[in-house]
Amino acid sequence: MNVKALNVLEYNRVKERVISYAQNEVSTALVQVMNPSTDKDWVTAQLGRLDEARIINMQGSEPGMSTLTTVHSLTKRAHIGSMLSVTELNRIKNNIRVTNRYKTYILSLTSGGDVSLPLLSAQFQKLPVLSHVSDEIDAKCDEAELRDHASAALYDIRQQKKGINRRIKDKLDSIVRSQANQKKLSDAIVTIRNDRQVIPVRSEYKQDFPGIVHDTSASGQTFYIEPNSIVELSSQLNTVAARENEEVSRILYELSGLVAEAHHEINWVTEVMGELDYQLAKAKYGHSLKGVIPVIEDERTIDLPFAWHPLLDPATVVKNSITFGDDIHSVIITGPNTGGKTVTLKTVGLIVLMAQSGMMIPAAEGAALSIYHEVFCDIGDEQSIEQSLSTFSSHMTNIVSILQEMDDRSLVLFDELGSGTDPAEGAALAMSILDRCLEKDVMTMATTHYPELKAYSYNREHVMNASVEFDVETLSPTYKLLMGVPGKSNAFEISKKLGLELSVIKHARQLIHMDNVEVNEMIAALERNTRQAENDRITMERLKKEAEQLHKELSDQYAQYSRQKESLIEQAKQSANEIVTKAEKAADDIIKDLKTLRTEQQGIKENELIEKKGRFKDLYNETTLKKSRTAEVQEVIAPGDNVKVLSYGQKGVILSVDKEEAVVQMGIIKMKLPLSDFKKEQPEKDKQIRVVPRVNRQTIKMELDLRGERYEEALTRLENYLNQALLSNYGQVTIIHGKGTGALQKGVQDYLKRAKMVKSFRGGMPSEGGFGVTVVELK
Template identity: 40%
Template sequence: MDDKILHTLEYRKILNKLTQYTQTPMGKLTSEQLKPSGDFEGVKLLLQATDEAANVDRLKGIPSFSGISDIKPALKRASIGGMLGTTELLAVGNTIGGARRVKRFLAAMHEEEKIISLFAQSELLSEQKHVEDDIRSCIDENADVLDTASTELASIRRELRVGETRIREKLDSMIRSSSVAKMLQDQLVTIRGDRFVIPVKAEYRAHFGGIVHDQSGSGATLFIEPESIVAMNNKLRETRLREEREIEIILYRLTALVGDIAEEMSYDVDILGELDFIFAKARLARDMKATQPRMNDRGYLKLRKGRHPLIAADHVVPLDVEIGNQYSSIIVTGPNTGGKTVTLKTIGLLSLMSMSGLFIPAEEGSQMCVFDAIYADIGDEQSIEQSLSTFSSHMTNIVNILHKMTPKSLILLDEVGAGTDPAEGSALAIAILEHIHRTECRMVATTHYSELKAYAYERKGVINASMEFDVQSLSPTYRLLVGIPGRSNAFAIAERLGVPSPILDHARGEVKEEDMRVEHMIASLEENRLAAEKEHERAESIRREVEELRERHQVELAKLESQRDKRLEKAENDASAILAKARKEAEEIITDLRLLAMEEGASVKEHKLIEARRRLDDAEPAPRKKAVSRTAVKPPRQIQAGDEVKMSSLNQKGHVVELSGSKEAFVQFGVMKMKVRLDELELLSAQKGGTPALRQATIVKRTRDENIRSELDLRGSNLEEAIMETDRFIDEAFLGNLGQISIIHGKGTGVLRTGIQEYLRKHRYVKSYRLGNYNEGGAGVTVAELQ
């Protein structure tokens, strides 16, 4: 890709944003050198890796690349026999450890969510833990060689500590002496050039023996090594030299280990840089709210709500554009400052980003094409040095484009033919566009010339487009309108600005009647488009609302079925437990009867005992089948609106709201209304006004059951769940002959309390309700009196 195009479309600014998310020098370098690719399969692999990294980031966050650095120079020196310093060896150890962490992170992630590309790359990382362990056993985090690096080094450092202690003790005793103390500037021991010295006043130099190693800036203090410790300092110096030689031996040994794995580690560094780069692309995509485009190599481009990534999100206007299907060229007309140039740059820049394996700031379903090249002539590139006018500069660029373009290229032309006589410029623009269009490449061009509107209208494969302009506010909206040519809006703007009517009438008279008809046609098209957009938005809103209601209904239905299955299963389990206990007791009784019969000499018929046991076995209920049989229940009469009915499959009671045809009805089950077939309903009680036979209702005997709850705890539930539970609870309490119930909803924000009390106010079984007293829970409890 030509560097000039990358500069024109501001591609480098995208790379600068990308490098901010890298964690390693290698990843940063890879990001800085990123170029768009014309290889279709290669681009798909790049986008796949970015998509996997985005999924990892969304689920677990990105792996840490801390401690990983570019150790290639150190590896090269180690491989040719040079000695690495402690800092370089520590960097090698940290990089080995960082590579192991990244590899384990991606392996664990791959087990949960398949990340084929990233996992394959991480598996290529070598395991060099033995070298890392050797380095860490010899060098600490501050790049200092540890005493434990070798037995000899530990021994030497013990000698050093003993020698330093003896010298300090000797000097401490000396400076505490009254005869010496008066000659000292300060009573302290210091070091100059690895030699222990004491600060002596300059006037006592003649009275104080020893070696002068330094003096203060003023010359008033001399740092002298007393003769009594010269031999001890010499011995300490020899010991330090031995320490340095031993450290060199250790570093050479570690360097040799690094040299043995230099080739593998160099490859690991490249992989780590690539992985860091891929995760940086994922973070950039998250920052831009970008999505993965679908790629093709057939010249088809479709942007859905595409946004220029360098324009602030609160100012950018999304772009919808499609090219390469019914038409291969778009001619955008309209006034200046309408956003035509931004449109060109958006199409070009998003194409470059997708061809680089980057996600694009657009909605899901956008499609991008892999072009062999993108050519653009955008902006005023007049050159004073080359004495080229604006027109000449544009023509030079266009000539280069005409020589290099192919059928698989994308051409972006801004104000084609501008900068010269309008008549000649428009004719030249039409000729250039026609030549490019015949080449069958993809092209988007902007122009002021109205003659190009007719060209785009008449030419197959070419379509008009314009930038929307709000005449009322006299400002552009920056929206691209494909299929509608641009209007000049000159008369409308002049009228809004207060130009007198006679002048406007005279101006309109100067315009050709044909041109006026075209302007009226364009205005009519815009009005129809705006009306169609409003209708589409309204239809889309209704569709979304219906979808939400349908999903909510399915969730509620599934919830009801799940609750029903759990309750029936619990009831069966309870019944089985009771029968099992009864069977055990019966067996014990039968055994006792046999023993008693034997003792008493009586006879108990064995077949009677067997028959009794069989009856006990038959009493156990068979396990309920999960699949609910929808057996048609013939109603005693035709079900009507207002009837109380029972749905057999759900074991729920409700009221018929209205009939839907001759076979279905809408039934209210608590807070939920469902559409149910009539043959699934069992009539419980008819509405008032029917015949006496039909008004006959099922008589329910209300008896007090000690197992019926008198309290319901709704804390932690949402309002819909709470109302469903309250409805079920009131039914159970009413059938259990409870006169008073307590509903615990908590204090919280009051939403749950208000909703429950509003529901109680309308319930037919509730006579009254109130908040709990102090000893009943206060405002966190509602107490209801039942009919």
């Protein structure tokens, strides 16, 4: 990709924002060398890895890898026999431990089946196990030096060293604490000079402290003397320190050898972790944009629904759908200055570069692009004082280069094509350049002020007009892009708003050729129709997404129902088998008792035989709900009659009668059943119910809608609502919390678990609102 396009489109500013999300120097280095690729397979693979990194980022439980560092130079030194320091060994240990943490995290994340990370799972399963290297380094090294127990020899040496240091310190302390020496010393402290412990002696008492002078003060009034009484001990200390250095070097060489044996594996795991954090950084930046992963098409495509420039504030930027229609190769954008034409060009160019770098792009779901081998730009003021080139000449120099290098896999962006010269010649030149792009089958976007180019698409194939909208009422651009509609002149409307006399405007209108008037009227009609079509498309897109979401929820619910159904059937079979087995055993026992009675006792009492036979009836399991029973004599049933519903064994009240059927109310259930299923009953006597009057009682709904509420306010409303529902004798209520991120749903259900007035609760069925509601049963 040419450097000029990267600079003009501010690609490096996007890289800087991605770097801000990188956790370590390894991934930072990868972002710094990131560039768009023209290899479709590479881009597709990068987007696949990015998608899995996006899923990890959404979990919110990533272990973190800020301690990961570049270790290639360290492993190379170890491999050629050099000794690594404790700090360098700890860097290698940290890389191994970061890898182990992520390996455990990713495998545990995918083990339940709820999260699918096929690429990362396969990659991490292949990674070598290097715990023996990190464990050995950790056992022998702390943060800055070797541990005393790194070896038995090192422990003994350091114990000797500590003993000699104590003896030296004790002797020096006795000297400086001596009352007789207080006036002879500059300070009653022991200090260090040339790695030797010394005492500060006033110059006039130097002869009172025989020993080695290691230093003097700047004024010459203080001598730093190592007394003869500790010289021998200091020499012993130096000898022990030398032995310590030898043992430390031996251990570090031993640990460096472990690193050397696994240098390829250590480099491999470091690269894998750096690549993962590189993808995580891109995913985090993409989420900050609320971007999407684009679809990469084989055919040349630019389809960017609701796209915006990634360097603008997503909260305030106007999002536009930029789509090259079927068989469209060129789009000509017209409109007022500062209306957003140049930003539109930069948006398309930068989004293409981001997609070909394996990044999420600022657009809505369904965005699709193809791979372009080059992106060429002629955007901005190219005037060069050093080269003595005018704006027009500088632009033309750049355009000449573009026309020579472009091909059918290029994307070319022209800003104010043909400007900077005579309008007639500039317009003709612009059309000629666009014709050359069409001849070479190049994807082109161009902005222009020339009215001649508004009609360009009507007598050319594969060309489409577009414009940026201008609000005449506010005299300001709306930054909305209208695809398929050329921009119209607003000079008369603007002049009228600014107070120009109507007679002047009327005279100006008469001077305009009628063709221009008709063209402007046509453009105005096209604007209205396009705006309406865009609104209709947005509505259809929203309805489509809602339908897809509903279909997904229903599919999930049906799958859950199917699994539950199979489980219940299996349980029912097992229960039935157990019942049959118990019944067979009980029947065998009864038959055995009957046979015994007949053989052993000739005079069997009738009541004993009946009792034994009656035990067979106890083996039947009576159905719990519907019974195959009908009335022996069909009675005349009328609305308001109290009846017993024979097939259900329940009492009810007849609501209406229709020929041979009637609608009956059983509790809260209404059913339509045949008249033969009813038996008249006497109405129950009214129970005396004590009525307790309530003052200012409020009627509350059976449902509480918490969508859009802040977390704390929602829980406060929930508590008040449940208290009111309990006072209103409601048995069941519905809490609407929506789906969203799931945080409000979790907070509501956590509160319901603790609430004393709640008997039970469950998620909503699809007909009730699915996962967006919780149904609560009150005590």
